[in-house]
Amino acid sequence: MNHFRHSQRIAGRVVLIMGASSGLGEQLAYAFAVEHARIVVCARRKERLARVAQRCAQLSRRPATLFVTDVALPQEVERTIAAVERQVGPIAIGINCAGFGRMMSAIEMPPEVTAQMFRVNTVGTITASREMARLMAARHSGTIVNVASSAGKVATPKAAVYAATKAAVIAYSNALRLELRQTGVHVLTVNPGPMRTPFFAHAGAAADYLDQLGPLALTPEKVAAQVVQGVLTGKRELNTPRLFEAAHRAYDWVPRVADWLTATVFNKK
Numbered sequence: 001m002n003h004f005r006h007s008q009r010i011a012g013r014v015v016l017i018m019g020a021s022s023g024l025g026e027q028l029a030y031a032f033a034v035e036h037a038r039i040v041v042c043a044r045r046k047e048r049l050a051r052v053a054q055r056c057a058q059l060s061r062r063p064a065t066l067f068v069t070d071v072a073l074p075q076e077v078e079r080t081i082a083a084v085e086r087q088v089g090p091i092a093i094g095i096n097c098a099g100f101g102r103m104m105s106a107i108e109m110p111p112e113v114t115a116q117m118f119r120v121n122t123v124g125t126i127t128a129s130r131e132m133a134r135l136m137a138a139r140h141s142g143t144i145v146n147v148a149s150s151a152g153k154v155a156t157p158k159a160a161v162y163a164a165t166k167a168a169v170i171a172y173s174n175a176l177r178l179e180l181r182q183t184g185v186h187v188l189t190v191n192p193g194p195m196r197t198p199f200f201a202h203a204g205a206a207a208d209y210l211d212q213l214g215p216l217a218l219t220p221e222k223v224a225a226q227v228v229q230g231v232l233t234g235k236r237e238l239n240t241p242r243l244f245e246a247a248h249r250a251y252d253w254v255p256r257v258a259d260w261l262t263a264t265v266f267n268k269k
Helices: 003-007 023-034 046-060 074-087 111-139 160-180 199-203 209-216 220-233 242-253 255-263
Strands: 014-018 038-043 065-068 091-096 142-147 185-192 237-240
Touching: 014 023, 014 074, 014 111, 023 038, 023 046, 023 091, 023 220, 038 046, 046 065, 065 074, 074 091, 074 111, 091 111, 111 142, 111 160, 111 185, 142 160, 142 220, 160 185, 185 220, 220 237
Parallel strands: 014 038, 014 091, 038 065, 091 142, 142 185, 185 237
Antiparallel strands: none
16 A cells, blocks of 8 residues: 555544654654644643644644643643544544653752653653543544653663653553554554754753764654654554664663663763
């Protein structure tokens, strides 16, 4: 089946993106808008969301809707998803992309930052996934996309807490996929490596961190295109770049070598 025929499964359908005001979430909104989806964007920053929604409407030639939502607050997430279903329509594709990190040694990480990272990265994703899964399972159709991270598979220094939040998302997504396998609802887990987004500036990484990675640093536009393709083809898991997937496998096969690599080659923060 060619891409055009695949895309008919997206055109006109409601695609909800949590964490869509910048970075990968923003590019995912545009990528699905190009496929003529009915885009709904959610995040805390209303002005940025309004700009993203306007661009999505131009690309899709369909209305785009925004909801100001703090994913760290479960009740807000629940209310938002209920409002989308009521005001826009049934969610066909739900993407959990909200998240943040702080690059700091484990022993120096403040407990309040640890708690907030888990509230946003993990609990927010779990809450949204649960609510969307419940609705989709009743309809026997839908796709949930949970954006985790390569850090959830191969942790590096100064990313202990962030890696833990994303490892939890990977484990949750794997179990959710198994629970939903007979319902017609698909779960795609996305594990990207470092991307050229504002994430690392806010995370406190070295100013030249992404430059040191060179071609290993991904662009959010490229990852967004891969996610669209993964949804269209029913992919189970997306790991990018491929070198990071190889590193994950090496972590299982030769853990001492993998520890050395993550402590040296990949330790640029």
